[in-house]
Amino acid sequence: MVKGLLDWIDERFKIRDLWNDFADRPIPGGSSWFYVLGASLIFIFSLQMVTGILLAMYYAPTPDHAYASVKFIEEVAPFGSFVRGLHHWGASFMMVLVGLHMVRVFVFGAYKKPREIIWVLGVGLIAIVGGFAFTGYLLPWDQKAYWATVVGTNVAGTVPVVGGVLLRIVRGGTELGAFSLSRFFAIHTYILPWSLALLAGLHVFLLERAGAGGIWNAADRVPYKAEPLFPNQLFKDTVFIGMVFIALASMAVLFPAPLEPQADPTDSTYNPRPEWYFYFVFQMLKIFEGKLELLGTVILPNLGVAALLLIPFIDRSPERDPAKRKLMMAAGALFVATVIGLTIAGARAPIVNAPAVTSPSVLAGRAIYARNGCSACHGIFGKGGKIGPELTHVAARRPDAAWHLKHFRNPQAIVPGSIMPKLDLSDRELQELTDYMLSLK
Amino acid sequence: MSDQDVSRRNFMIRTIIGIGAFIGAAISVPLAGFGILPVLRKKEPDWTDAGTAGDLMTDEPQERRFFQTVKNGWQEERVERTVWLVKKADGGITAFSPNCPHLGCGYRWFSQERQFKCPCHASLFAIDGKVISGPAPRALDTLSAKIESGKVLVKFEIFQVGTTKKAAA
Numbered sequence: 001m002v003k004g005l006l007d008w009i010d011e012r013f014k015i016r017d018l019w020n021d022f023a024d025r026p027i028p029g030g031s032s033w034f035y036v037l038g039a040s041l042i043f044i045f046s047l048q049m050v051t052g053i054l055l056a057m058y059y060a061p062t063p064d065h066a067y068a069s070v071k072f073i074e075e076v077a078p079f080g081s082f083v084r085g086l087h088h089w090g091a092s093f094m095m096v097l098v099g100l101h102m103v104r105v106f107v108f109g110a111y112k113k114p115r116e117i118i119w120v121l122g123v124g125l126i127a128i129v130g131g132f133a134f135t136g137y138l139l140p141w142d143q144k145a146y147w148a149t150v151v152g153t154n155v156a157g158t159v160p161v162v163g164g165v166l167l168r169i170v171r172g173g174t175e176l177g178a179f180s181l182s183r184f185f186a187i188h189t190y191i192l193p194w195s196l197a198l199l200a201g202l203h204v205f206l207l208e209r210a211g212a213g214g215i216w217n218a219a220d221r222v223p224y225k226a227e228p229l230f231p232n233q234l235f236k237d238t239v240f241i242g243m244v245f246i247a248l249a250s251m252a253v254l255f256p257a258p259l260e261p262q263a264d265p266t267d268s269t270y271n272p273r274p275e276w277y278f279y280f281v282f283q284m285l286k287i288f289e290g291k292l293e294l295l296g297t298v299i300l301p302n303l304g305v306a307a308l309l310l311i312p313f314i315d316r317s318p319e320r321d322p323a324k325r326k327l328m329m330a331a332g333a334l335f336v337a338t339v340i341g342l343t344i345a346g347a348r349a350p351i352v353n354a355p356a357v358t359s360p361s362v363l364a365g366r367a368i369y370a371r372n373g374c375s376a377c378h379g380i381f382g383k384g385g386k387i388g389p390e391l392t393h394v395a396a397r398r399p400d401a402a403w404h405l406k407h408f409r410n411p412q413a414i415v416p417g418s419i420m421p422k423l424d425l426s427d428r429e430l431q432e433l434t435d436y437m438l439s440l441k
Numbered sequence: 442m443s444d445q446d447v448s449r450r451n452f453m454i455r456t457i458i459g460i461g462a463f464i465g466a467a468i469s470v471p472l473a474g475f476g477i478l479p480v481l482r483k484k485e486p487d488w489t490d491a492g493t494a495g496d497l498m499t500d501e502p503q504e505r506r507f508f509q510t511v512k513n514g515w516q517e518e519r520v521e522r523t524v525w526l527v528k529k530a531d532g533g534i535t536a537f538s539p540n541c542p543h544l545g546c547g548y549r550w551f552s553q554e555r556q557f558k559c560p561c562h563a564s565l566f567a568i569d570g571k572v573i574s575g576p577a578p579r580a581l582d583t584l585s586a587k588i589e590s591g592k593v594l595v596k597f598e599i600f601q602v603g604t605t606k607k608a609a610a
Binding site for chain 1: 464
């Protein structure tokens, strides 16, 4: 009876044929623990989807409710901390596994003909995963969320010519607010999941069409050996997925996802730090400063992505044995070492506690700056005019307090031809304004 | 395939199913609990100030609007509520939930006929809430109410409709 019904359905859907094709896909050289990473990514993505959908049931993407709703999830809702923990640590696991997956494919030369497009799609998938992470951590609207996003979106603002417009588009305005949160939420929950599902589907479909690459010397091995995807490879995949799940669930239980105090745009004592997987970007921003800033924010990241995309088209020899691809292995190792090195350096970067910024004279100086309309000509962090010099990092250029004092009293005496007006301020006020300038590093 | 191959294959298949079932079970309980439990919590209503008792006349039902603070998870809102108040000859007070127990429409008092009438399906109720005629399956729902130092206090709550027994929704 049941069998009859199943047969009836299968005559129409022909799922069994499809499954048999999939299950019998041969893996040259046999199944391997090296090949479990892709499947584990499908698992983590599915888990992120499910936990994300459930979190969305209680989450409110507006600045006045976001924090309270996350606090409710974390502290009141049954299993809320666990579900949010899974989602939070799931992002980190995804980053690690996606990185390992890419390295594995690179070393095995699995991006070579006919799998070039699979590699290109993979690079796109990594970009999407990065986008998920970046848009995801604004959502709780806590201090980390707010400040990391302020800094992260400012990176877009450094792009020449279109930077200002780009920054507004990314942020949904000139500063973070209601539009930022709803737009990040829409990107995080509608645009990126669909994009990822589509690209990942194509990624897996193309692999299905091209067949598994397997080990590089499979064809030369005697006797020739190949194992089917099911159950041999899926067995290893599942065991690994089980371990990943246990590790992830333990993290969610033992280390609940942090929730810092609610976002406070006026707090100048906070030390913004990105999540660990963006430390390498964070560190790069510190290395390249001033005129070189563009190198760190725009040029190198784009070159990096371009290089990844071009790998299968530059390295076109059919040779897949890593021992015979020494140049590629060296380049790959250098790339990985750079990312790891920057990540470690970023993690160990000293916390800059900024007492100078909070000192009363700096605050008073900031108030004087605002009161006297300095921002009509000068810009700080993208706010203000463009007639006078940009002051965002003025202390880096002019660290000398005496220079500022003299300059405020008589700008033309220090900078001939300057159109800056003399400031009619008391000595004390000039000193405060100077302190404020020196806090802008 | 040799016997050994077959048993190895079976072992792998069983492991796949076993681990899959383990993950499925371990994840579905917390996820279902998280998705469902917060909305199943019964909230005990608090006494809410429903205005002065001074202008109520004995045996003359009066509709009374007031605000109740409602907590929905992380959100506290002031929600406008309405009840029908009837002051009794002994000085006590009855408060009726404003929804017809048939399908939830808002009914009203017709002072000449001295009946509550529901505009949806013409259920009629007496001043004590009893069904006179129409499809209503039970009398009007009463809310806990009392008069304290000249003020009407009501425990406002919402009831299931369409059933013969009164039960909190």
